[in-house]
Amino acid sequence: MTYLEMLEYIYKERPSGKITLGLERIVELCELLGNPQCSFRSVHVTGTNGKGSVTKLLSNLLIEHGFQTGGYYSPHLSSFKERILVNEEFVPDELYLECFREVQKFAEQMDQKGETHKPSFFEFTTAMAFCIFERMKVRTSAIEVGLGGRFDATNVLKSDVAVIVTVGYDHMHILGDTLEKIAFEKAGIIKDSIPTVCGETKPGPVEVIKKVCEEKKSELHLLNRDFIYENTEMKLNENRFDFRGQREFKRLELTLNGEHQFLNAAVALEAFLLFADRMGFEVKEEAVRKALKKTTHPGRFEVVGERPRYIFDGAHNASAATSLRKAINTYFKGEKLAGLVGILDDKDKAGVLSQIAPLFERLIVTRPVSHRAVNPQETYEIAKRYNDSVSFEPDPIKALETLKEEGWPTIIITGSLYLVGYVRDYVLDGKLEPEWAIAG
Incomplete structure (x- = not known):
């Protein structure tokens, strides 16, 4: 089988046109694979907008601090390979095929139980990502939610930090028709006793996230309360800002363009600092500056x-x-x-x-x-x-x-x-x- 034949199978054989809510299929699939998602530490990122940029920033922050790092993204722009990166680079086709065959074997076992038990496109590819990360001995990861959070396939993770970047109107036929309902779905990635970072400031969704954090005993870090970006300067591909949160940094430079990227960078930084605290490694200012400046996100301005x-x-x-x-x-x-x-x-x-x-x-x-x-x-x-x-x-x-x-x-x-x-x-x-x- 070639890489393109593998893709044809994933696109044609895995249902992607409709979404069946629930984590039962991904949980079973990961168990059959030996729970590869437990082999690395992770920051889990959701949000109506900004989650891809935040995930890219987190991935580069971890790489610049010396960690073999997995990045999981969706959707891709041009190539499926963009979804599953190790140290922000494509993984070899041979490894794709190896992990594909492993996931396919167990997915087709599950298919025999009926249509509602058949792993979807996103469940299948999420399991492949976890398998690839385990095989490549990834130690840390930045994982982007596909849709929502509570029932997203990535929510099988036992993450160290939960991130909710923003809450806005999108996928309302699935997530709900109010910001509060959408916030509740996104807050589904919050785990017991792990910190949560939130870049949303609208009162309605923030109250929902606060309530979930209280129930989960999760320490909530809110934009403009617990961390902030300020003194912004904007020039194409050369944008600067100051950050105050778990630590303070002056005149950080972003290649990412747009005022919204300051928010994304602040959210990523606060989450990274909390992750570093949980992992017990030293945060180096030079590495932080290098990571933010080098981060690009194709297709985003x-x-x-x-x-x-x-x-x-x-x-x-x-x-x-x-x-x-x-x-x-x-x-x-x-x-x-x-x-x-x-x-x-x-x-x-x-x-x-x-x-x-x-x-x-x-x-x-x-x-x-x-x-x-x-x-x-x-x-x-x-x-x-x-x-x-x-x-x-x-x-x-x-x-x-x-x-x-x-x-x-x-x-x-x-x-x-x-x-x-x-x-x-x-x-x-x-x-x-x-x-x-x-x-x-």
Whole structure:
């Protein structure tokens, strides 16, 4: 079996179109594998927005302090390999296949018990990640929740620190239709007697998280109460801030762009300092500075090229779109911009487009490469409410080439991460990863 054949099995044979809530399948699958998730220490990260950036920051902080570190992310941009990293690098195909075969063996045993017992795409890949981390003798890890928290497959972890970055409206058909309900689902990653770090400040969700922490005897560290970022300076790819929390640092530098990344970095730092305390290792300021400066997160206000200059940003919900709008107004205020946008059907299309569509002199709506985007025409109709210079082209590459031919100096590709990853591949490599033919 090849790597691509492995992917075809995971995408085609594992149910991903519907979500069956519950941890029973992942618990059983991990038990059959010998509980590989118990072989390393972890920081567990959830949040409506920011959890990917926080996980990247934590991973680099651990790496710079000398730990063999696993990073688990979802979704990926271009390659499935981006989901499971060791020291922020791809793992060998041979190891993927080795752990795949191990997980497949036990998953197919479980399949025999019926459809509701069949491990899903995310449960299968989470088990693979834990297996890979065990085989590679990972000592520490930063693990990003896939969706929610309470019933997410990653919640089989016995983590050392729980992180809730933000609470906003997304996946409401699964997590609930109020911020309080969504906060409760995210607070499901809080474990007994471990600290929790929270970057959310809205009173409703904060009260829910406080209550869960009290019940779990978890020490809660709140943004603007127990830790803070201040004295911010913003310049593209060179952003600086001060941090006060478990320790104090002055003029830390972030390559990550956008005001929201200061919040993400502060949350990551506070969580890292608490993790270091639980692990019993010394935090080195030079390593902290290096980790924050080196951290990048592809597809999150990522700037590529000069003319045209491309900005890739997965603003997939209203909160992320607000952050994108603020970043554009900070770094590119007054410039004429073209936009290429595609949004999944289960997202708040009006919430995203009302924030970003008015920013563009020219806008093309397209279709993300996903089975969750079958009605891009609806996206186009909504976009017309907010922009008079919008057109529709279902093929993302044709849409991009149109904007290039029109001579726009700056093109922003945004909306779904599936769109961002697809177009980013084409821009960087002049071709598309063969995985797209399988995943799409």
